[in-house]
Amino acid sequence: MLSEIIRNVPRSPITAVFDRATELRSCGHDLVDLSIGEPDFDTPDHIRAAGIEAINTGVTRYTAADGTAALKDAVRRKFSRDNQLVFDRSQVVIASGAKPLIASAMQVVLNPGDKIILSTPAWTSHVGMAQVCAADPVFLETRESEAYRIDAHRLEAAITPDTKLLLLCSPGNPTGAVASTEELGTVAEVLRRHPHVNVISDDLYEHIVFSPAKFATLAQVAPDLADRVLTVNGLSKAYAMTGWRIGYAGGPDWWTSGLRVLFSQTSGGPCSISQAAAVAALDGPQEFLEERCHVYRRRRDRALSELSKVPGLKAQAPEGAFFLYVDCGKYIGKRAPNGSLITSSTDLAEHLLAAGVVTVPGAAFYADPFLRLSVATSEESIAEGIRRIGVGCRQLE
Known part of the structure; x- marks a missing residue:
């Protein structure tokens, strides 16, 4: 039997989002992932080389x-x-x-x-x-x-x-x-x-x-x-x-x-x-850190520009990291085409999955109603993902 402490600790809701997206992909769904907090860059060559050398030298x-x-x-x-x-x-x-x-x-x-x-x-x-x-x-x-x-x-x-x-x-x-x-x-x-x-x-x-x-x-x-x-x-x-x-x-x-x-x-x-x-x-060399930071900034700005095209969604320009925290309160209380009521960001994120985009609900961060969007992906994926968010939001009445 599990300990009392573990029985009282909820599973990470972010992990639940990832698992749900994985399940949908396995069923053939086309998803744009704006949820993951992981850089899409490769580990720099000189760092990988040091790892390979460590293996080769025992x-x-x-x-x-x-x-x-x-x-x-x-x-x-x-x-x-x-x-x-x-x-x-x-x-x-x-x-x-x-x-x-x-x-x-x-x-x-x-x-x-x-x-x-x-x-x-x-x-x-x-x-x-x-x-x-x-x-x-x-x-x-x-x-x-x-x-x-x-x-x-x-x-x-x-x-x-x-x-x-x-x-x-x-x-x-x-x-x-x-x-x-x-x-x-x-x-x-x-x-x-x-x-x-x-x-x-x-x-x-x-x-x-x-x-x-x-x-x-x-x-x-x-x-x-x-x-x-x-x-x-x-x-x-x-x-x-x-x-x-x-x-x-x-x-x-x-x-x-x-x-x-x-x-x-x-x-x-x-x-x-x-x-x-x-x-x-x-x-080793640190110059690439600034270069990658500039890329994240461009992506942030692109995401803010695309979000401005979706009525009812708004976000402050973040000062760092690679997320946007998007106020989605205008869509709480609306209904999806299947008749279900959107009562929280969790409901909205689930609805947006059906529109083909993965987001993380603000409920996971103890602050609602918001969605977290990651810009640790290409500008093309950001634009397409937010386009799909717009499609999903326009379906709500």
Whole structure:
């Protein structure tokens, strides 16, 4: 029998969308996929070459549970170069992806009943990770009218003696909001008054930021809080290395030592080949990051242009990441041709599947009525997908 905790944790609704799309494709349906949060670029050649070299030279054995010294040092150089953060090797850990690393980071600090604050719209797995720890998610509303900024007064009001963690995600998934230095400064002011609150900073979309927005991270803005901030990043999004499964973090010794204990019991260490490739990624040429960011911006702009042709749908221009968070409230309460009532973004996303386009409902991010559209695909697919969205929306009465 499943544990009580797992019985109470819902399956990721994003995974449910992917599985439904896979089922329809297997039945011969033609679908344009605007749901997936995965770059469509190939892993750069020099990174792949480093992985091949690792295989050919026998770098195929266990590594330390928290990563190789070579990769930890490359991560330290990255943090210093990009974020002005200085870590000892003992303060860096490597894991098989940023997602399991964040989950592990929660496990080593959260007790059942502890509270963790997450701003909404929230990535669904951040919430699920907390639920797996039997912790209580506390949702901090951010508003489209405020560009999804964290309001310091609402943050202060959300903190109680039981609050153990605050999770920050910038650029945000699904909103693409980028936390400015000023916004992080106001968050830091609140945290200084509550020394019992620790912070996980999910920086995975760091290199996908559109000018004039500029990336910053909390430990960089407020170095006096470094003893309670774990800065998490990875290679999946910027370096198109989703399948290589490498995430990393830098933070205080007490937190990283706890992670090492957990990894020693639950992990044989990240893939040795992937770690060798990750060193090449972090230490090698970085110019392509800006080039790919420009591509994402063009795609974002194309998507916004196409959306403007669909009455009743609107979205702010995201400052980063590769998603649009689209307000679809005008279509709630309408009926589909089969007579079914559209009561939520989940219903609308299901209806749009019949129109041949895959989207993610905002209900998955604890903020409705919205749809998340990915622009991590070609401009042609974006245009065709939004055209199909328009067709599906015009069918509603």
